[in-house]
Amino acid sequence: MKISFEKRIERSKLSVIMVPVISFILALLSGAIILLSFGVNPLQAYTVMIRGSLGSGYALSETLVKAIPLMLTGLGVSISFRMLFWNIGAEGQLAMGGIAASFVALFLEKFLQPILVLPTMFISAILAGALWGLIPASLKAILGVNEILTTLMMNYIAILLVEYLYLGPWRDPEGYGFPGTAPFPKTAWLPRFTGRIHIGIILAILAATLIWFILNHTKRGYEIRIIGQNPRAARYTGINIGRNILIVMLLSGGLAGIAGMAEVSGIARRLCSGLTVGYGYTAIIVAWLASLNPWGILLIAFLIGGVFVGGDQIQIAMQTPAAVAQVLQGAILFFMLGGTIFSNYRVRIIRGLEKNNPGAEPHG
Amino acid sequence: MDNAFIVSILIITIRAGTSLLYATLGEIFTERAGILNLGVEGIMIMGAATSFSTAYYTNNPWLGLIAAIIVCGFLGLIHAFLTITLRADQVVSGLAMTIFGTGLASFMGQRLGPRGTTLIGLQGPSFDRFPFPLLNHLPILGPSFFNQDILVYILYLLIPILWFFLYKTRPGLKLRAVGENPRASDSMGIDVAKSRYQYTILGAVLIGIAGSHLSLGYLQGWAENITGGRGWIAIALVIFATWNPLRAVLGALLFGGINAIQFRMQAAGTTIPASFLNMMPYIFTILVLVIITWWEAFRKRIGAPSALGLPYVREEKD
Numbered sequence: 030m031k032i033s034f035e036k037r038i039e040r041s042k043l044s045v046i047m048v049p050v051i052s053f054i055l056a057l058l059s060g061a062i063i064l065l066s067f068g069v070n071p072l073q074a075y076t077v078m079i080r081g082s083l084g085s086g087y088a089l090s091e092t093l094v095k096a097i098p099l100m101l102t103g104l105g106v107s108i109s110f111r112m113l114f115w116n117i118g119a120e121g122q123l124a125m126g127g128i129a130a131s132f133v134a135l136f137l138e139k140f141l142q143p144i145l146v147l148p149t150m151f152i153s154a155i156l157a158g159a160l161w162g163l164i165p166a167s168l169k170a171i172l173g174v175n176e177i178l179t180t181l182m183m184n185y186i187a188i189l190l191v192e193y194l195y196l197g198p199w200r201d202p203e204g205y206g207f208p209g210t211a212p213f214p215k216t217a218w219l220p221r222f223t224g225r226i227h228i229g230i231i232l233a234i235l236a237a238t239l240i241w242f243i244l245n246h247t248k249r250g251y252e253i254r255i256i257g258q259n260p261r262a263a264r265y266t267g268i269n270i271g272r273n274i275l276i277v278m279l280l281s282g283g284l285a286g287i288a289g290m291a292e293v294s295g296i297a298r299r300l301c302s303g304l305t306v307g308y309g310y311t312a313i314i315v316a317w318l319a320s321l322n323p324w325g326i327l328l329i330a331f332l333i334g335g336v337f338v339g340g341d342q343i344q345i346a347m348q349t350p351a352a353v354a355q356v357l358q359g360a361i362l363f364f365m366l367g368g369t370i371f372s373n374y375r376v377r378i379i380r381g382l383e384k385n386n387p388g389a390e391p392h393g
Numbered sequence: 394m395d396n397a398f399i400v401s402i403l404i405i406t407i408r409a410g411t412s413l414l415y416a417t418l419g420e421i422f423t424e425r426a427g428i429l430n431l432g433v434e435g436i437m438i439m440g441a442a443t444s445f446s447t448a449y450y451t452n453n454p455w456l457g458l459i460a461a462i463i464v465c466g467f468l469g470l471i472h473a474f475l476t477i478t479l480r481a482d483q484v485v486s487g488l489a490m491t492i493f494g495t496g497l498a499s500f501m502g503q504r505l506g507p508r509g510t511t512l513i514g515l516q517g518p519s520f521d522r523f524p525f526p527l528l529n530h531l532p533i534l535g536p537s538f539f540n541q542d543i544l545v546y547i548l549y550l551l552i553p554i555l556w557f558f559l560y561k562t563r564p565g566l567k568l569r570a571v572g573e574n575p576r577a578s579d580s581m582g583i584d585v586a587k588s589r590y591q592y593t594i595l596g597a598v599l600i601g602i603a604g605s606h607l608s609l610g611y612l613q614g615w616a617e618n619i620t621g622g623r624g625w626i627a628i629a630l631v632i633f634a635t636w637n638p639l640r641a642v643l644g645a646l647l648f649g650g651i652n653a654i655q656f657r658m659q660a661a662g663t664t665i666p667a668s669f670l671n672m673m674p675y676i677f678t679i680l681v682l683v684i685i686t687w688w689e690a691f692r693k694r695i696g697a698p699s700a701l702g703l704p705y706v707r708e709e710k711d
Contacts, residue, residue, distance in 0.1 A: 034480075036709065063497070067504055115484055168679075174686045177431065177484070178629045182675040185622050193668035313488055350503035352496045359435075359493025363471065366481035366489060373480075 034374035044372035049318050049329070052364035059364075060357045069349050077346045078339025088338065090224030094296065096334030097226075098123065098288040100233035102312035103319070103326040104240050105284035109277050110321055111244065112256040112270075118165060118180030120309025121187035122158040122282040126289025128191060129157035131300040134217035134293075135199065135210055146216040150290055158286020159279040161187060166278035170271035188305045195300045209301025219295035227295030229287075233330075236284055237323040243280075244323075253277060285309060307355070311337070314362050333358065396533055402653045403537035408611045410649025411545050412437070412603040416627035417634065417641045418555055419599025423469075425559070425636060426592035427572040427700040430472055431487025434624025435494020436597050440465045440604020442498035442512075445615045446505045449517035454609045457518075458544075461601040468494065469597025473590045480704040491624070502615050512615040520544055520610040542610045544602065556638045568592060572698030575705040585705050600624070622675065629678045633685050635696035644681075651677050 061071035082092045102119040109116035130150040138146050165179035194210075201211040219227045244250035252273055256263040263270060288308065293300055315333055319325030340354025370376070416433055423430045430436075440461040448457030472490055475481040502512045525539035525546060559565040568588065570578040575585045607619055626648060634641035655670050663670070689696055 034706075034708075067500070068509075117488065168683060172683060172686050173690060174682050175629075175632060178625060178632075178682055179679050181625050182622070182629075182678050185675040186672050189668045189672050193666055197666060197668070310488075310492060313485075314492065317485055348509070350500045352499035352503065355492060355496025356500060357496075359489050359496055362485070362489035363475065363493065366475050366486050367479045369481060370479045 033377050033379055034370065035377065036374055037372070041372045044368070045320055048368035048372055049365055052318075052361055052368050053332075055364045056357055056360035059360050060353070063356060064349075064353065069347070074343050074347060074349060074353065077343045078336070081342025081346070082335035082338040087224060090226050091338045092331065092335045093230065094225045094227075094334075095337040096331045097229040097233055097295075098292055098308040099311055099315050099330035099334055099337075100327055101229070101236060101288035101291065102285045102309050103315035103330050104233070104236050104323055105281040105288075106309075106312045107316035107319070107321045107323065107326055108240055108244070108253070109281045110257075110316055112253045112273060112277060113260070114166075114169070114274055114277060115177045116162065116165075116180050116278065116281050117177055117313065118162060118183050118309070119281070119285040119288075119312045120305055120307065121180070121184035122161045122285035123289040123292070123309050124184075124187040124191045124305050125161040126154035126158040126286025127293045127300060127304045128187075128194060128289075129153040129286070130217075130290035130293050131194075131199070131210060131213075134213040135300075138214050138217055143216040146214075147219065147294070150217060150294060151287070154286040154290030155283040156286070158289065159283040162278040162282025162285070163275065166274050170274045184309065191300065191304055192302075195302070199300065201299075207301075209297075210299045212299045213294065217294055218298055219291060221295070225296060227291065229291035229295050232287055232291065233327065236287070237327050240323045249273070249276065285312075311358060314358050317362060318365055400533060400537045402650070402657065403533070404540065405653035405656055406646060406649035407538060407541060407545060408649070409652035410645035411541075411548055412606045412611060413623055413627055413630060413648055414548060414552075414641060414645035415544075415603035415606060416600045416624060417630040417645060418551070418638055419596035419603070420627055420631045421596075421634065421636050421638060421641060422555070422559075422568070422592045422599070423596030424631060424701055425568050425572045425698055426589045427575060427698055427703065427705070428473070428476060428589050428593050429483045429487065429702040430469070430490075430593060430596060431484060431628065432468065432472055432490025432494060432597075432624075433487075433600050433627050434620055434622065435491035435498075436465050436468050436600045437494075437604040437607070437624045437627075438498040438618075438620040439468060439494045440601035441608035441619050442501045442505075442604075442615065444601075444605035445517060445608035446501060446512060448519075448609055449512070449515060452518050454518045454520050457609055458602065458605045461605040462598050465601025465604070466594050466598045469594040469600075470590075472597070473593040476704065477586050477589050477593070480706065483702050483704075495618070495620075499617060502617060513617065514614070516614065518609075519613040520606070542606075544606045544610050552638060552642055559638060569698070572700055575700050579705070579707060589705075600627075603627070626674060626678050629682055632696070633681055635685075635689070636698065647681075648674060648677070 064071040064074055082088055102123060106116050106119050130153060133150045133153050137149065141149055161183060165176050165183060168174040168179055169176045196208055199210045201207060201209060219229060221227045244254065252268045255268060256270055256273060292304055297303065311333060315326055315329045319329040336354045336357055340351040343349045343353060344351040416437055420430060420433055443464045444457035444461035447460035448454045468490060472486055475486045476483045506512045506515060520542040522540055522542050528539040529535040567583050571583060571585055571588045579585050608615055612619060630641055630644040633644045651674050655673055658665065658670060659667065
């Protein structure tokens with residue numbers, strides 16, 4: 030018996046939906062085995078996770094709260110992944126956005142007209158995230174330095190910088206030792222709809238529209254897609270890859286920066302621990318599960334947001350570490366990756382008898 | 394600078410550099426076969442978690458080491474299966490491994506202590522330092538290089554063996570061929586897929602030993618996020634080493650040295666905040682990458698195996 034893979038001419042449409050769904054189910058199953066082996070009842074754990082993330086109005090709103098930064102960072106990394114520029118630095122770009130927005134809220138607010146506070150925070154966060162992304166982007170564009178490693182190292186640096194600021198010079202002097210800055214003035218609060226859902230959700234939808242428009246209706250988007258599909262062909266047709274890297278990373282980092290601003294100004298309303306909880310890394314999963322489609326990212330971010338909230342819930346209700354959520358995310362991605370072969374190839378099992386049949390195995 | 398000071402710096406340099414070097418050597422072999430494994434951070438932290446928890450409950454560091462080897466070898470097998478058999482994207486598979494591994498290790502760390510508590514703060518058996526007979530009498534080198542734990546001594550043996558294997562033996566030649574030109578290797582009768590499986594698993598095993606040395610040798614205990622980016626620094630060191638095991642030694646000493654300086658400055662009560670000291674290895678990694686990339690481009694040399702990161706499918710044209 031032999032398994033043969035025949036390349037499909039077009040990606041199977043059905044598989045775009047089915048592969049993530051089946052991956053999700055298989056990940057839950059393997060997660061159950063892992064939980065069982067550590068003496069945790071998986072049925073109980075999953076019930077708590079689902080109830081805690083989808084089971085009530087409050088649960089749903091919390092899931093949406095977690096989904097907002099995942100949408101923004103997921104959209105950000107998706108556009109860089111489109112051209113095979115591996116921006117793993119959304120976490121750091123988010124952190125820098127949070128720092129910039131906090132700086133405006135804490136130190137510039139008193140010099141600004143109230144109506145200008147949020148826009149100033151917004152623009153500074155975009156700039157900070159974009160500039161943080163621009164460093165590895167220019168290193169790649171000019172010298173060809175491996176962007177996976179530089180964007181990652183920039184994460185560690187940014188996270189340490191956040192910690193330094195809220196534990197050091199920016200620490201609230203009247204906080205009785207609270208590890209964080211003073212609360213932001215009200216003018217620096219992002220308006221909320223209901224629960225903790227804030228206006229960041231609108232920003233995320235606008236961002237998805239923007240990315241969709243750029244990719245499908247502009248020359249820039251066309252170039253980005255060509256680079257992603259065939260860098261060599263892109264170079265021959267005179268596309269400036271370096272310039273595209275810089276532009277894409279400004280956009281990608283800027284979106285992560287907005288996520289950082291939304292977190293500090295919409296949720297915590299101060300700079301404190303809990304800003305960098307791994308949204309930037311989960312963004313990679315979100316983008317990939319959605320096949321880099323901007324609308325898909327909005328949907329998947331919501332589902333993975335549920336996994337995040339569910340993880341917190343089992344920590345509270347069952348004293349089981351919330352890291353289960355991360356294990357599940359990794360497992361989903363594994364199965365999704367393994368499943369991609371079914372969308373790109375037709376898999377056929379050839380029995381021993383047919384081995385001599387020359388038609389069974391096409392040669393390229 | 395007196396000898397005692399140099400010795401104390403060297404001791405930390407070697408202790409901190411050991412796990413980096415194991416991981417770097419592992420990744421060099423995997424990448425030489427043409428497989429990029431970006432899961433080093435996740436595999437290494439799983440090695441640290443399994444070896445510490447196993448050693449703690451069996452009271453035997455060797456069983457801990459063996460557990461890490463088995464678990465990490467299995468993680469290597471997953472990456473190999475996804476990228477070689479299922480032709481999945483190597484970058485994304487590695488990232489998935491890092492997310493999965495750090496998550497599972499964190500889960501284990503919070504769960505595997507006595508009665509479902511944390512492993513943090515527990516003291517278990519460890520690989521302790523001991524003076525190596527005879528050689529420990531050498532001046533400076535004796536008390537530093539030959540006053541280490543057993544995993545360090547094994548590493549001293551492993552470095553020349555791996556170098557010799559890679560450059561002076563037939564299997565080593567085949568390994569390099571698979572990473573440079575899988576199609577030609579295939580037509581020469583080398584089983585490309587099998588060889589890639591072997592070296593991906595071997596690499597993961599070495600990365601697992603790296604994790605083991607972290608929790609049983611160097612830091613002797615468990616801490617949340619114990620690897621702290623060492624896996625990623627190891628991947629950077631592979632580039633620095635231009636895929637050569639001997640140059641990897643230099644890189645590991647360099648980064649171990651950074652750690653040692655960091656420690657000394659902290660101990661000496663410097664006014665530089667700890668956060669900035671902790672940034673040093675990451676900033677240094679970026680600098681090293683920039684310099685080495687610029688230098689290699691300047692010399693117009695291609696260091697990376699030509700087929701690195703590309704799946705090999707016999708039936709398809711490149």
